[in-house]
Amino acid sequence: MLRSVLLKxxxxxxxxxxxxxxxxxxxxxxxxxxxxxxRHMPSMNDYLNQMPEALRxxxxxxxADISTPTxxxxxxxxxxxxxxxxxxYAVSAGNAAVAGEEDxxxxxxxxxxxxxxxxxxxDKLGAMIIGILLLTTVTGAALLxxxxxxxxxxxxxxxxxAMLHLGxxxxxxxxxxxxxxxxxxxxxxxxxxxxVAAVLAYMVNGLAPMVSWLEPFQTFSPFYQxxxxxxLHNGVSGSAVAVSxxxxxxxxxxxIWGFRRRDVLA
Amino acid sequence: xxxxxxxxxxxxxKAYGRRVALFDLDLEIEQGEVFGYLGPNxxxxxTTLRLLAGMLRPTSGRAQVLGQDAWRCSVAVHRRMGYLSxxxxxxxxxxxxxxxxxxxxxxxxxxxKRVEELSARxxxxxxxxxxxxxxxxxxxxALVLAMMSAPTxxxxxxxxxxxxxxxxxxxxQILREHTDGGGSxxxxxxxxxxxxxxxDRVGVLxxxxxxxxERLDELRSKSLHHVQxxxxxxxxxxxxxxxxxxxxxxxxxxxxxxxxxxSALDRLLKRVCQHQxxxxxxxxxxxxxxxxxxxxxxxxxxxxxxxxA
Numbered sequence: 001m002l003r004s005v006l007l008k009x010x011x012x013x014x015x016x017x018x019x020x021x022x023x024x025x026x027x028x029x030x031x032x033x034x035x036x037x038x039r040h041m042p043s044m045n046d047y048l049n050q051m052p053e054a055l056r057x058x059x060x061x062x063x064a065d066i067s068t069p070t071x072x073x074x075x076x077x078x079x080x081x082x083x084x085x086x087x088x089y090a091v092s093a094g095n096a097a098v099a100g101e102e103d104x105x106x107x108x109x110x111x112x113x114x115x116x117x118x119x120x121x122x123d124k125l126g127a128m129i130i131g132i133l134l135l136t137t138v139t140g141a142a143l144l145x146x147x148x149x150x151x152x153x154x155x156x157x158x159x160x161x162a163m164l165h166l167g168x169x170x171x172x173x174x175x176x177x178x179x180x181x182x183x184x185x186x187x188x189x190x191x192x193x194x195x196v197a198a199v200l201a202y203m204v205n206g207l208a209p210m211v212s213w214l215e216p217f218q219t220f221s222p223f224y225q226x227x228x229x230x231x232l233h234n235g236v237s238g239s240a241v242a243v244s245x246x247x248x249x250x251x252x253x254x255x256i257w258g259f260r261r262r263d264v265l266a
Numbered sequence: 267x268x269x270x271x272x273x274x275x276x277x278x279x280k281a282y283g284r285r286v287a288l289f290d291l292d293l294e295i296e297q298g299e300v301f302g303y304l305g306p307n308x309x310x311x312x313t314t315l316r317l318l319a320g321m322l323r324p325t326s327g328r329a330q331v332l333g334q335d336a337w338r339c340s341v342a343v344h345r346r347m348g349y350l351s352x353x354x355x356x357x358x359x360x361x362x363x364x365x366x367x368x369x370x371x372x373x374x375x376x377x378x379k380r381v382e383e384l385s386a387r388x389x390x391x392x393x394x395x396x397x398x399x400x401x402x403x404x405x406x407x408a409l410v411l412a413m414m415s416a417p418t419x420x421x422x423x424x425x426x427x428x429x430x431x432x433x434x435x436x437x438x439q440i441l442r443e444h445t446d447g448g449g450s451x452x453x454x455x456x457x458x459x460x461x462x463x464x465x466d467r468v469g470v471l472x473x474x475x476x477x478x479x480e481r482l483d484e485l486r487s488k489s490l491h492h493v494q495x496x497x498x499x500x501x502x503x504x505x506x507x508x509x510x511x512x513x514x515x516x517x518x519x520x521x522x523x524x525x526x527x528x529s530a531l532d533r534l535l536k537r538v539c540q541h542q543x544x545x546x547x548x549x550x551x552x553x554x555x556x557x558x559x560x561x562x563x564x565x566x567x568x569x570x571x572x573x574x575a
Contacts (some may be wrong), residue, residue, distance in 0.1 A: 002360075002364060002367045002368035002371060003371045004371065004372075005372070008368055012359075104355060105351075105353065105355030106355045106356065106357060107321075108316070108319070108321055108349070108351040108354075108355070109351065109354065109355060109356065109357075109369070109408075109411070110372075111319075111320070111321060111340075111344075112319060112344060112347075112348075112349040112351070112412070113344055113369055113372040113373050114341045114342070114344040114345040114372070114373060114374070115341065115344075115372050116340075116341050261323070262323065263316075263321065263322045263323055264316075264321040264322070266312070266316065266321075266351075266352070
């Protein structure tokens with residue numbers, strides 16, 4: 001596990017990845033166990049429909065029927081908790097990648113070796129991609145394996161598509177943290193800016209249907225790429241994947257360019 | 267290639283915003299040489315070393331290390347250079363052996379035997395996580411990591427800080443073997459006494475400027491001697507007026523005190539002998555003091571404890 005920067009980075013994360021994965025499995029199973037009681041509560045949909053439209057829109061409730069497995073997963077897992085967990089992991093990994101290593105003063109030790117800064121950024125990004133792949137796979141597997149116990153059966157293909165888009169959503173904000181950290185070396189901004197950006201993107205996507213001046217911005221929100229096309233019903237959206245991947249690649253280029261041109265902070 | 271200097275900087279300058287940390291440094295270090303880089307804290311030593319290690323981007327000028335640009339070709343340079351940073355940070359959870367394995371893989375040319383040998387000589391336990399190591403042992407581990415790939419050039423920022431005297435001796439012995447094998451060393455320090463044991467040449471840095479570069483043996487010929495003489499009758503200051511390079515000359519009643527460089531001793535003694543001497547004392551000063559006399563500011567020589575320690 002110490003044969004490259006990528007493997008070393010995953011090794012550093014092994015405890016935290018295990019903790020994230022465990023909590024996600026527990027969360028999915030907890031939500032699943034609530035499903036049998038909620039699906040037989042006809043008043044639940046009425047209650048949700050009575051909520052202010054803004055609130056329903058924010059939680060991606062509009063159009064989802066909580067008494068169906070797909071609608072339930074969409075509302076309980078994909079609209080809020082799923083994105084929060086994946087983005088939190090991604091931003092902390094992106095922040096730790098360059099700025100975090102500098103903050104702990106170990107960057108001099110690492111870069112004293114014959115390894116380029118480009119390689120360091122790419123390895124750390126690779127480790128983040130693998131970490132997110134692991135978390136979304138665990139989430140999807142927990143959903144598909146434990147869901148049927150509670151009558152919560154969603155099509156495997158659609159669930160996989162949703163996990164793909166969830167992973168890309170996390171990666172966008174993780175890559176943003178990586179880029180800011182690599183360009184500045186400062187952990188404060190590389191954590192703070194992506195967190196604020198994620199909240200704003202979430203709000204823009206949620207409120208755009210109701211607030212006319214926000215509407216033009218909706219398609220720019222990573223949350224729109226994530227759920228705008230309703231992956232649990234419609235599967236993978238090629239264009240949404242393309243936009244996400246290009247965003248991540250663009251941020252990676254900025255990270256490399258930013259890191260290569262500046263001083264390593266002592 | 268063999269004739270080219272191992273390190274050559276031309277007009278190397280580094281500014282942080284408006285603060286100039288290093289100004290217009292021209293420095294050459296030859297193959298097989300140990301160069302001691304001296305100066306008080308904040309003089310720009312670490313800045314210079316980090317420029318050479320490719321961690322910092324020069325504001326202007328350039329630095330060539332092993333024939334290649336330290337900033338643009340840092341990967342190629344690092345293949346043949348070992349670097350110890352000023353306050354070495356390690357990975358808390360990794361043991362010494364794991365550090366050596368990880369960085370060894372990144373370097374690609376580390377013999378595990380060399381790691382064992384170096385740590386045995388420095389009496390370092392490789393099996394403990396670095397967060398449990400004392401400051402001195404952390405320093406030893408960082409030194410082993412910098413030297414384990416047997417690089418041609420060692421750039422070491424305050425290498426002996428935190429080391430006990432025995433470990434310092436072992437380290438100096440390792441350095442000697444390194445230069446015997448044709449290797450070169452640039453090491454920084456803020457105390458001359460430490461550098462004088464290993465360096466062939468010393469450079470003195472003050473407020474970002476290189477104020478002197480001297481061979482250590484030449485510096486020794488300038489070494490100050492504290493001279494005290496008691497005469498049987500009162501003596502006049504003018505007696506010693508034409509002795510060159512005397513420092514702190516003072517005369518009171520029957521006695522004279524002064525500090526004289528080695529080169530002035532002959533003239534001074536001849537003056538002294540023209541009078542009847544009751545007592546005479548001549549003690550060689552620490553090299554440190556000699557150094558500060560020539561290159562220090564007045565504050566450095568002041569009585570107060572404000573030495574750049």
